Amino acid sequence: MNGSVFHKTHRIGWHHSRHSYLVDIGHDIEIRQLEVSDLFEDRLLDPPNPSTRYFEIEIDEIRTGAGRIFVFRNIWPVRARRKPDWHILKFRIRRGSWTITERIRSESKTGETQWIYTDDFNMLFVSSGGRHDGAMLASLIGEKLHTIALSIRSGDPVPSEFENQRSCRNAIGEIFKQGVDGAFRDTRVYRQHASAIYGEPNAGNPRSSASATTGNHGRVVVSNQQAAELAVDIAEIEELRDLSWLND
Numbered sequence: 001m002n003g004s005v006f007h008k009t010h011r012i013g014w015h016h017s018r019h020s021y022l023v024d025i026g027h028d029i030e031i032r033q034l035e036v037s038d039l040f041e042d043r044l045l046d047p048p049n050p051s052t053r054y055f056e057i058e059i060d061e062i063r064t065g066a067g068r069i070f071v072f073r074n075i076w077p078v079r080a081r082r083k084p085d086w087h088i089l090k091f092r093i094r095r096g097s098w099t100i101t102e103r104i105r106s107e108s109k110t111g112e113t114q115w116i117y118t119d120d121f122n123m124l125f126v127s128s129g130g131r132h133d134g135a136m137l138a139s140l141i142g143e144k145l146h147t148i149a150l151s152i153r154s155g156d157p158v159p160s161e162f163e164n165q166r167s168c169r170n171a172i173g174e175i176f177k178q179g180v181d182g183a184f185r186d187t188r189v190y191r192q193h194a195s196a197i198y199g200e201p202n203a204g205n206p207r208s209s210a211s212a213t214t215g216n217h218g219r220v221v222v223s224n225q226q227a228a229e230l231a232v233d234i235a236e237i238e239e240l241r242d243l244s245w246l247n248d
Contacts (some may be wrong), residue, residue, distance in 0.1 A: 005023070005082075018060050025055065035112075036112055037112075065155070078103050125141075
């Protein structure tokens with residue numbers, strides 16, 4: 001990873017500045033994209049996907065009476081180019097400047113596209129506590145970007161936050177596809193509670209089966225040994241030993 005190739009700052013308010021870092025990861029990687037919308041569920045766009053080696057990181061700096069606060073704003077895969085150096089004879093008198101020519105994103109009437117890993121960086125900033133100076137925050141985001149880029153190049157990309165959430169939803173949907181009873185009928189707790197309900201469905205008389213079932217609500221079936229363990233010796237309750245309140 002080549003790291004940050006340029007850093008520029010521009011003021012967007014009296015006490016508010018925005019830092020922009022252009023990061024070169026060294027090699028092109030595939031940029032999988034999401035379509036994000038408030039009207040329907042986010043979805044992963046089908047290939048072919050664009051590729052790039054450059055990313056733009058935006059960090060806001062907010063100055064307050066107590067000091068400065070740095071807040072991660074966004075990360076975009078971009079296309080960039082560098083202008084040639086200026087030379088006189090054989091001497092370089094000025095390095096060529098970098099220019100971001102395109103952010104790899106698009107907008108429509110219903111939403112926009114974003115890199116599939118964008119939310120991972122938002123989660124990283126929130127989970128880290130948000131108490132960083134500018135250089136530390138930029139380094140933290142750069143290391144995360146480096147890890148993702150290496151995994152993509154290896155052919156085994158780390159799952160994104162979007163993919164993790166989708167896997168969880170699918171797993172929960174699979175568990176509950178037969179309803180609550182189907183999900184928990186084999187668990188010990190469910191069997192123990194279900195054993196206290198004696199009512200059996202009666203197709204011929206739904207009213208009687210319903211009353212038989214609800215009639216046992218609030219009851220618990222326990223063994224004699226369990227009942228014995230529930231016995232309480234009133235003399236052992238410390239609060240009842242104090243009779244000073246009788247003298248008040």
